[in-house]
Amino acid sequence: MSKKNIIVVGGGLSGLMATIKICEAGGEVKLFSYCPVKRSHSLCAQGGINACMNTKGQNDTTWEHFDDTVYGGDFLADQTAVKGMCETAPKLIKMFDRMGVPFTRTAEGALDLRNFGGQKNKRTVFAGSTTGQQLLYALDEQVRKWEVKGKVNKYEFWEFIKIIKNDKKVCRGIVAQNMNSMEIEAFRADAVILATGGPGVIFGRCTASTICNGSAVSAVYQQGAEIGNSEFIQIHPTAIPGSDKNRLMSEACRGEGGRIWTYKDGKPWYFLETMYPAYGNLVPRDIAxxxxxxxxxxxxxxxxxxxxxxLDLSHIPAEYLERKLGGILEMYSEFVGDDPRKVPMQIYPSVHYSMGGIWVDTKHNTSIPALLASGECDYQYHGANRLGANSLLSAAYSGTISGPEAIRWSESDDIGDELTDEQLAAAKQECVDEFENIINMNGKENAHKLHHELGDLMNRYCTIVRVNKELDFCMGELKKILARWSDIGVNDKGHWANQEAMFVRQLRNMILYAMVICKAARMRDESRGAHYKPEFPNRDDEKFLKTTIASYDPETHEPKITYREFDHSLIKPRPRRYDVAKGGK
Amino acid sequence: MSEQKTVHFIIERQDSPDSKPYTEEFLVPYRPALNVVAALMEIQKNPVTKDGKKTTPVVWECNCLEKVCGACMMVINGKARQACATLVDHVPQPIHLAPARTFPVIRDLQIDRSVMFESLKRIQGWIEIDGSWEVNTAPIQNPYTAATAYEIAHCMTCGCCLEACPNVGPQSDFIGPAPTVQAYLFNLHPFGKFDKEKRLNSLMEKGGITSCGNSQNCVQVCPKNIKLTTYLAQLNRDVNKQALKNIFDK
Structure with a gap:
């Protein structure tokens, strides 16, 4: 087998960025995705991407971006990693500009910048209100070029099932399933990168796409990969509540001057402006x-x-809104029926993003050799709360790290032998057997209804406010749901595009991941960033300035929780407040 | 208790690419702001037809449910559109769902649109850069030109325009409005235009812009309101100019 053969699972911003870096280094990529990569969830990111461009006369610095990110994350992010990301951000923007991303421009043709939450300076580069779509398309186009050159082989409509390790416990391949023909295949690689996105769908209604189910992360967790900081789930303050999903209303609305209010004593009450005079409507997401x-x-x-x-934009001139926020205002009109240029939008917080994910080092290595993770599926960069417009940045940036690191693995002797035919066949057979068992399930439960219950449970107990007694109850209920999973009845017994059977497999992974979120939340007795416990209202650096590590216990199917030190050597933790100016260097 | 209000769906189903289509009818509980994808999700939870017959859940493709990913395009009451953005309150019942048969059907409402992504290769749908490493700062751009590019860059490869176009199908090899207009997008970029001739020449070949019959259906159905016909006309002019240039340069 020729060297430098990398498997990338997931074709969002991070997976595509890693793919490009691998191709540029002379590697070849097998790119696996649930969908044509151009339809990946990165395209739902709206507001922008943070980078210190310093073109608004504010003396912005990458250090300030670094400090805002660490402070916004309540000091739980690895600081060396964050610093690297913030320093690279302006270079990434120049790369995207060269790739043809139609960024919104100033009158003189330069890249425009807007405000975003938790940052005092204008630092957010944007393409209207569809920045994620535009960045994703640019990388999709570049990857298509590599596809034409024969360096990328796309496996679209293939579902990742699990990794395969060699005798030295090094990840040297995966098993995946063709979502149409249902054929299950095992593939060799020198290294594997997971870039499979977040777990929002575990919560049922959320702002994520239906494909963001965390199933791949759960699968490798069950194979020994550690999960970090899983209790930190970002609740986006401004979403349009819906019964099928909550649709995101970008933070850019607040960035462009939108105000949040409700009636109190018969008068509009701009409560964020009252509660947090220093930042007003631009407080970070957990606070809002x-x-x-x-x-x-x-x-x-x-x-x-x-x-x-x-969420009120009606005081802003319609022409300005159209240029800066057009796409999402149209979406609001379409799904709600009101025109946000004329009447205030009605919003409520929704599950949006996972700061936690697969534990990785600063090079995006997981705890399994030659298995890497990047993008939302990893736990890096955001600590206890992510700043708006840092997700597109971390997704793209992490791909620039994981790609070259995968190449390094492919050139290293540490990866040991490639998988034997017997190992491939055995791994494949396990997955085939598992799938046949699912197809033959004849119990009483409907998988989609069970998923609905899972989502209700997680939304109720594991979001904005967390109470230990309730988390204990939630864990008990999750165990019951796991038991009920075995009593699912599959209606579709066919072997062609059987979405139901695949969903049943995903659902079990989701339930096990839900337990990780719940247990990690139960164990962290403090309040930090998105994790808030009224019983423990303060941050407790003494005990919990540590990364939560969850590892799977095959005996109980539950996570074992431990805590790990991390690098917070550059900026000393200080109290996080938004009612007064942030301070710091 | 008042009777539960329901929404009536007639869905054209097909078990595999080569099998015969058939229809099944479903009643889905009504709720305000219900859209077609949400209704299909209800059928997943209770795959029983209007007549009480147990069946398999309907198969379709969807991701974002926000009309950005392009996945859930299907034919709803005869018109190609995104299912997630089709509220049942806005379309007459019974609601007919069918796969967009311009494309090969995989199963039920799920179709194979890989031909569109292949066409993006043909028109060289990317900017030729030396690499993702640092080179120069990209040139500033005329903000008005950039705004045009932004409009076209919204194309989500959903295929509505191909489904609506009378010239896309077995009778013609037209690659369709969406991929064709993408050529115009890349030709607008300050150094994307260095490859303008290549893209225009690719549109002179079989299935290129001469296969467009100017029926103007595409612009009517584009869910992103891209002025497809305007850019097709512009491209047509560019292609003709290029053709003349090719003759004189011989």
């Missing part, structure tokens, strides 16, 4: 989401008593 929750649930001041508040 908690405030909206408090106003609606504890104070009962939601619109008409419901869990909604206003």
């Amino acid at each position: 989401a908690r405030a909206i929750y408090d106003v609606c649930v504890n104070q009962g001041l939601g619109i008409n008593g419901e869990n909604r508040v206003y």
Whole structure:
């Protein structure tokens, strides 16, 4: 087998960036995805991508970006990693510009910048309100070029099932399934990169795409990869509630001057501006989401008593809105029926992003040799809370690290022998047997209904407010759901494009991942970033300035939780407040 | 208790690429703001037809449910559109769902649109850069030209325009409006235009822009409101100019 043969699972921003880096280094990529990579979830990112371009006369610095990110993440992010990301950001923007991303421009044709939450300087580069779509397309186009050159082989509509290790416990391949023909195949590689995105669908209704189910992450967790900081789930403050999904209303709305309010004593109350005078509507997401929750649930001041508040753009000139936010305003009109240029939008917080994910080192190596992870599926960069417009950045940046690191593995003697035919056949057979067992399930439960229950449970107990007693209850319920999974009845017994059977397999992975989130939340007795426990309202650096590590216990199917030190040597932790200016260097 | 309001669906199904299509009818509980994808999800939870017959869940493709990914395009009451953005309140019942048969059917409403991605290779749908490493800062761009590029760059390869176009199909090899217009996008870029001739020449070949019959259906159905016919006309002019240039340069 020729060297430098890398498998990349996931064709979003991170997977495509890694693919390009691998091709540029002379490697070849097998690229696996649930969907044509151009339809990956990165395209749902709207508001922009942070980079210190310093073109607005504010003396912005990459250090300030670094400090904002660490502070915004409540000091739980690896600081060397974050610093590297912030320093590279402006170079990535120049690369995307050369690739033809149609960024929004100033009158003189330079890249425009906008405000975003948790940052005082204009630092967010954007393409209208569809920045993720445009960045993803640019990388999709570059990867297509490599495909034409024969360096990339796409396996679109293939589902990753699991990794395969050699005798030295090094990851040297994967098993995947063709989602149409249902054929299951085992593949060799020198190294494998997972770039499979977040686990939002575990929560049922969320802002994520239906493909963001965390199933691949759960699969490698069950094979020995550690998960870091899984309890940190970002709740986006401004989403349009929906019964099928909550649709994101970009933070760019607030960045462009949108105001959040509700009625109090018959008058509009701009509660973020009152509570946080220094940042106002531009507080980070965890802060804004908690405030909206408090106003609606504890104070009962939601619109008409419901869990909604206003996100108001109606005071901003329509032409300006059209140019800066057009795409999402159209979406709001389409799905809700009101015109946000004329009337305030009605929004409520929603599960949006996972700061946690597969534990990786600063080179994006997981705890399994030659298995790498990058993008939302890893735990790096965001600590306890992610700043808006840092996700496109971390996705792209992490791909520039994981790709070259995979190449390094492919050139190293440490990867040991390639998989034997017997090892491939055995791994494949296990997956075939598992799939046949699923097809033959004849129990009473409907998988989609069970998933609905899972989502309700997770939304209720593992989001904005967490209470230990309730988390214990939630864990108990999750175990029951896991037991009920075995009693699923599969309606579709066919072997052609059987989406139901594949969903059943994903669902089990989702339930096991849900347990990781729940247990990690239960164990962290403090409040930090997106993780808030009224019983423990303060941050406890003494005990919990540590990464949560979850590893799978095959006996109980539950995670074992431990804590690991991480690098916070560059910026000393200080109290995180947004009612007054941030301070710091 | 009042009777549960339902939505009536008639769905054209097909078990495999070569098998015969058939229809099944479903009643889905109504709720405000219900869209077609959400209704299909309800059928997954309770795959029982209107007549009480147990069946398999309907197969379709979807991802984002926000009209950005392009996956859930299907024919709804005779018109190609995104299922996620089709609210049942806005279309008359019974709601007919069918696969977009311009493309090979995989199963039920799921189709194979790989031909569109292949066409993007043909028109060289990318900017030729030396590499992802640092080179020069990209040139500034006229913000008006950039705004045009931004409009075209919204194309999500959903295939509505190919489904609506009378010249796309077995009778013609036209690659269709979407991939054709992408050539115009890359020709707008400050150094994307260095390869303009290549792209225009690719559109002179079989299935290129001369196969466009100017029926203007595409612009009517584009879910992103891209002015497809405007850019097709512009491209047509560019291709003609290039053709003349090719003759004189011989």
